Every structure is written in structure tokens, then in C-alpha cells.
Amino acid sequence: xxxxxxxxxxxxxxxxxxxxxxxxxxxxxxxxxxxxxxxxxxxxxxxxxxxxxxxxxxxxxxxxxxxxxxxxxxxxxxxxxxxxxxxxxxxxxxxxxxxxxxxxxxxxxxxxxxxxxxxxxxxxxxxxxxxxxxxxxxxxxxxxxxxxxxxxxxxxxxxxxxxxxxxxxxxxxxxxxxxxxxxxxxxxxxxxxxxxxxxxxxxxxxxxxxxxxxxxxxxxxxxxxxxxxxxxxxxxxxxxxxxxxxxxxxxxxxxxxx
Numbered sequence: 001x002x003x004x005x006x007x008x009x010x011x012x013x014x015x016x017x018x019x020x021x022x023x024x025x026x027x028x029x030x031x032x033x034x035x036x037x038x039x040x041x042x043x044x045x046x047x048x049x050x051x052x053x054x055x056x057x058x059x060x061x062x063x064x065x066x067x068x069x070x071x072x073x074x075x076x077x078x079x080x081x082x083x084x085x086x087x088x089x090x091x092x093x094x095x096x097x098x099x100x101x102x103x104x105x106x107x108x109x110x111x112x113x114x115x116x117x118x119x120x121x122x123x124x125x126x127x128x129x130x131x132x133x134x135x136x137x138x139x140x141x142x143x144x145x146x147x148x149x150x151x152x153x154x155x156x157x158x159x160x161x162x163x164x165x166x167x168x169x170x171x172x173x174x175x176x177x178x179x180x181x182x183x184x185x186x187x188x189x190x191x192x193x194x195x196x197x198x199x200x201x202x203x204x205x206x207x208x209x210x211x212x213x214x215x216x217x218x219x220x221x222x223x224x225x226x227x228x229x230x231x232x233x234x235x236x237x238x239x240x241x242x243x244x245x246x247x248x249x250x251x252x253x254x255x256x257x258x
Contacts, residue, residue: 041060041063044060045057045060045061045064048060101169102143102144102166102169102170103239103240104236105144105149106122106144106146106149106166106209106239107232107235107236107239109146109149109150110122110211110218110232110235112146113150113153113211113216114211114216114217115216116216117211117213117215117216118150118153118154118211118213119155119193119212119213120164120193120209120210120211121162121164121178121193121197121208121210122149122163122164122208122209123163123164123166123178123197123200123207123208124167124206124207124209124239125165125172125206126204126205126206126207126242127205128204128205128206130165130167130172130200130204130206133163133165133177133178133200134167134172134173134176135173136176136177137162137165137173137174137175137176138173138175139172139173140152140170140171140172140173140174141170141171141172142170143169143170143171144166144169144170144171148171149164149171152171152174155213158175159174160175161175162174162175162176162178163175163176163177163178163193163197163208164176177196178197178199178200178208179199179200179202179203180192180195180196180199181196181198181199181224182199183198183224186198190226191212193212194212194219194221194226196208197209197210197219197221198221198224198225198226200221201222201223201224201225201226202223202224206222207220207221207222207242208220208221208222209221210226217229218230218232218235220235
């Protein structure tokens with residue numbers, strides 16, 4: 001008996017969680033307006049049945065029979081885009097906590113930047129604040145997205161020179177100036193972006209990602225060291241592990257304060 005209650009409770013919690021995550025995904029989009037419209041139609045349908053408005057109820061039934069196909073036709077582009085995004089990480093959009101939901105978008109941007117040889121310099125803030133560096137750039141305070149990152153680093157745009165700082169799941173600033181490393185034994189293949197990335201990683205605990213505009217090679221600087229030819233799958237896995245640990249430490253600090 002207790003097992004049945006447990007299964008039913010778990011089932012309800014899972015449904016609640018999935019619905020909650022889906023609402024977060026479509027919030028502020030055209031799809032959200034459609035969801036509200038469908039919700040209103042559901043209320044009208046139940047009301048028509050309860051009040052025995054037979055003609056109205058029959059008409060609404062016909063709508064529900066064809067409604068699924070109509071929605072697929074009307075929102076085929078949105079559905080295609082959603083499936084494409086889910087393809088990079090099938091569970092990311094639904095099951096990844098908001099504290100590091102930006103990672104799939106970041107990885108997608110870096111992949112495309114690498115393919116198109118778009119130079120990129122992106123610093124991910126961890127425990128040490130990067131405020132002194134964000135103040136040297138242009139404030140953005142925008143949600144992390146592939147399109148926004150690619151727009152920022154597009155050659156010829158006002159913000160493409162300098163680095164982007166990501167903190168608390170948001171792009172805090174762009175066109176930021178990072179300190180150059182003073183290491184004398186660095187290879188000449190490393191340009192200003194790479195030297196700035198290493199310099200910032202020497203002074204802070206930030207993870208700094210670089211895409212070379214000459215070769216498209218992706219590199220990562222951390223603790224004053226740089227690693228080239230970074231595998232995208234491994235990078236995504238590493239970032240999830242790092243930010244999961246950061247989130248868990250943050251929760252522990254909050255509980256200790258209480």
C-alpha cells in the first residue's frame with residue numbers, strides 16, 4: 001500500500017517538474033500565448049459539458065480532434081528549432097537546473113564560432129568576482145544564448161574586440177579588457193586573445209574559453225595554463241561538473257548562514 005502511494009506521489013511530482021520546466025522554456029514566447037489560449041478552451045469545453053451546451057460541446061470536440069495537427073502545422077518552425085536545440089543535449093532544456101542551463105547555449109555558440117572561424121574570448125566567473133574587468137567593457141546583462149554570443153563576436157560589430165564575462169547564468173558585459181600574461185616562454189602561435197585568457201586565469205579562478213579566428217581551434221585557459229584542441233563533449237561535461245560543484249557549495253553556505 002505504501003509503495004503505491006510512493007509511486008503515485010513520485011508520478012505527480014515528475015509531471016509537475018516537467019510542466020514547470022516546459023513553462024520556463026516557453027515563457028515570453030509566442031508559444032506561451034498559445035498555451036494560455038488552449039487553457040481557456042479547456043475551461044470552456046468542461047463548462048459546456050457541465051452546462052449541457054451540446055452544440056458548443058460538439059463543436060469544441062471537433063476542434064480537439066484536429067487541434068494537434070493544426071498546432072503542428074502552425075508551429076512547425078518552432079518545433080523544428082526546439083528539437084534542434086534538444087539535439088545538443090536531449091535532457092538539458094527540461095532537467096538541467098537553471099543554475100547552469102546556459103552551458104548548452106555556450107557550447108552551441110563555441111561550436112558554430114569554431115566552424116566559422118569567429119574569434120571568441122569568454123570568461124566564466126566562479127568564486128572570485130570579475131567586476132573590475134566587467135567595468136572596462138560594455139554592460140549587457142543579457143541571457144546567455146548562442147545567437148547573442150555570435151552577434152557580439154561577429155567581425156565588424158562594436159563589441160567583437162575584447163572579452164565577454166558570464167556570471168550567474170548571464171552575459172554581464174562584452175568588450176572587456178583582460179590583463180595580458182607575462183609568461184615569456186609562450187609559443188608565438190598564441191595571439192592577444194590567448195595571452196589575455198591566460199593572464200586573466202593567472203589572476204582569478206575564472207575559466208576562459210578561446211576560439212581562434214585564424215584556425216577555429218578551441219582552447220581553454222585555467223590557473224595560468226592553456227589547453228588547445230578542446231573536445232566539445234569533454235568541455236561540456238567539465239563545465240557541468242564545475243558549475244554543479246559551485247552550485248552545491250553555494251547551497252551549503254546558505255544553509256550554514258541559517
